[in-house]
Amino acid sequence: MSGEQVAFWLLAIVLVGSALAVVLSTNLFHAVLWLALALTGTAGVFLLLEAEFLAAVQLLLYAGGIVTIVVFAIVVTERLVGERISQTNRRIAGGAIVSVAVLALIVSAVVERPLAITRAPATDDLTRAIGESVMTRYVLPFELLALLMVAALLGAIYFARPDD
């Protein structure tokens, strides 16, 4: 096996294992920590795909930002921290059937298609290419994204304001 294959399988094991732990762990705090591991594993997959800029963004925004605010939300909303409340509902069988069916559908579609085996030649400076496209061809979506983030943050602040 080449080095890339070893890295891929290691990352796949970490990613799938921590994703399973996210949905199955009974303690919500542990679930968030497993999510941090899963997001870091995804950053590893991005590195494997030679997208180092996206790996950095993934670590900063996801593994840093989202995990922090989720932990804050748990601290604010959980009255009985540590108590073993049943975290899953009675729909485990239904959920398993639905997700396995979706998985079978996607995998059968992916397996049937003739997909690329080899990568396209690497861009010499990917970060530069992304920056240039965002500032030229995709400038309108970029500005809309800025508007969306301002609206979302204002909305979040409005929701979370203290009662008056």
Added chain:
Amino acid sequence: MGLQAYLILAAVVFCIGLFGVVTRRNTIGILLGIELMLNAVNINLVAFSRFGGNVTGMIFTVFTICITVSEAALGLAIVILLFRVRRTVTADHLDLLKG
């Protein structure tokens, strides 16, 4: 590894996230499942971009990451608001809109 391996890995993570969304009781747990699903989509976008030799997929990934962060911030604000109004974040008990 070919494109197929990355797509199947992403599909597995997506379906695990879907399972979490369907089975979790806690609203925050449901949000964690949604994060996993969006994350799987990002793997797909980057893999297609890398194997297709087109930078557009990576730019879409930057956009989805930003949208996901907004979604998480708003979703958690709604969870905190719900907790303040109903004193619970269990999805089974949030049935205000049930006829």
